[in-house]
Amino acid sequence: MRIGVIGAGAIGGTIAALLDRGGHEVAVTARGEHLAAITRAGLSLRGGWGEHLARPEAGERLHGRFDLVVATTKAADADGALRQNAEALADGLPLVVVQNGLDGIRVARAAAPRTAAIGALSLIAASFLTPGEVTVTAALPTVLGREPGADPAPLAFAAELLGSIMPIETVADLRGAQWTKLVINHVNALPAITGLSVQQVVAEPRLRRILTASMRETVRLAHATGVRFAPLRGLTDARLSLLAAAPLAVGGLLPREMARTMGEVPNPGSTLQSIRRGQPTEIDALNGAVVRAAHENGREAPINAALTALVHEVELGEFLRVDEVVRRVPLS
Known part of the structure; x- marks a missing residue:
């Protein structure tokens, strides 16, 4: 599968490295020294899920078509990041929005209305203090859920795909x-x-x-x-x-x-x-x-x-x- 990760920080970098280790074709977005480090030497994962050096495609935005996109930016950056990557967010594309707070899906609906937005809460404890490196200090699950009335198929697809490389749980009550x-x-x-x-x-x-x-x-x-x-x-x-x-x-x-x-x-x-x-x-x-x-x-x-x-x-x-x-x- 070809999977994009918008925001390869602590959580996004962890997910991207695990996907790469799982044999998927991965593209990530990053900026500044972090982008330069990934381009030059790859993305290094350490800690709770072992060590892996990923070699994802990296740039300031995603290019091409994807089977799944995972957005892991900070809440304040989510709207801008999704709009910047609009060309890669095709009709019906499962978009997993890993975001703290209460507004992740609402922001995704406004910024990427063609996608099938899935809410996600990461319980992973990870650090990103050095460009090109992420360290997992607690290898915990990521929780996926959808809004009431939304098509369940994209959630099932995302849960199966991501569940093959890391612990995934689904919830019926995303708001709760x-x-x-x-x-x-x-x-x-x-x-x-x-x-x-x-x-x-x-x-x-x-x-x-x-x-x-x-x-x-x-x-x-x-x-x-x-x-x-x-x-x-x-x-x-x-x-x-x-x-x-x-x-x-x-x-x-x-x-x-x-x-x-x-x-x-x-x-x-x-x-x-x-x-x-x-x-x-x-x-x-x-x-x-x-x-x-x-x-x-x-x-x-x-x-x-x-x-x-x-x-x-x-x-x-x-x-x-x-x-x-x-x-x-x-x-x-």
Whole structure:
């Protein structure tokens, strides 16, 4: 099969390398030093799925016809990236949109209306800190789902193809799964603000308390607006309901468990990786999505709003000390 990957960063690079190892013809998009490194020496995969040096076709955009395209850009870049690759996104083409936040399929429908868009949530923990190299620190599944009423055939095709080279799960309730992943992604903000790994954040009691409070605020908002969380990585609606009702000290057991599943290799989280590369983060699609959802329903999400603002501050400046973070994030 000929498969395109739009955005060969941590997740896209991992998927592209696995597809190449699986014998598929792979083309990727990348920019700058990363593109130059892939063109010169290939795309190197290390970590949880072993080592492989892929030699994909690489450029700033895709060319030709494809059997499947996987888009893995940051949420803020998705619209522009899809429009830039419009010539490769043919009628009926299965387009797997691997994106954090709540708006992946909506953006794909607007930017690539001829395709059959499939929503995807990656649970893979991977790092992309050196051009041409991606490292998997947790080899976890990717979850696929479709909108209600959409043709099930493209989803089945994508799940079978991608399932041949990496763990794939499908869900009936994509929206519920997106909200569950949103809770999981709360591990990103504090590492980006402090420069610490996810494991270090969770080990620090004051930061763990803030992380737990941001997750609890999200769950309470979701339930208040009619969302039911879909099962994902051991998180269920019932379990998250317990988090919403529990004191912060008890709720902190959940981020502790999440950190343990990441292993001992320091995991910076995708948002900190963006900051270290000097790139804008996708915090507006993570904690910022909670803030928007709250406002759309006449509510407030002060903890998530504070974390979103602090990440944007660090994008323009320096990491903050733990004491400063504690002082500036209001806990209820």
